[in-house]
Amino acid sequence: QSVLTQPPSASGTPGQRVTISCSGSSSNIGTNTVNWYQLQLPGAVPKLLIYGNDQRPSGVPDRFSGSKSGTSASLAISGLQSEDEADYFCEAWDDSLNGLCAFGTGTRVSVL
């Protein structure tokens, strides 16, 4: 059971905006930064989408944005595209896990 909770699914039509939440606590999101990863297929290699709450690595479209408030974080996908259909995971350091990180439970985004 992960310390970071995400909704199991989210969906939208092409062009819409979809937001995924990641709920944590004071020992993780409340005091540490959040990263987001995308897995486009089962067995695919995870891709870093957002680091440090709201920073995009080079090459990640600006349709993807991250934010954090209190003990929750969010990933927003604006202008949803078919290739955005994937699993998304948040990640944060947790001070109660030997000072290590945990992934969120994951959210599958479907493009209708």
Place this chain on the structure above:
Amino acid sequence: EVQVEQSGAEVKKPGESLKISCKGSGFRFSSYWIGWVRQVPGKGLEWMGIIFPADSDTKYSPSFQGQVTMSVDKSIDTAYLQWSSLKASDTAMYFCARRGGGAFDVWGQGTTVSV
């Protein structure tokens, strides 16, 4: 090109031992933490732990402490994940990844372990 390359798929029997590898190239391997992530079929990502090649400092997630061993040979820029006695529940895809900028920024292609 910055990349990490993992060893190939493994099929083992319960009770057997196994060591899989993760070789870095295109960057100063000893200067980055290298982490291991498990993905059980149909499930999410699990943080296993990380190792710092320069001094082999290793940190295990509580769920994996005592279940696996992480090691590194910095002379050949390679990290390892090993099991002394595999169980059916170890069947999964295992990823290694470089920790850069506070996140896993470079990922290996994954190693499938079937027990």
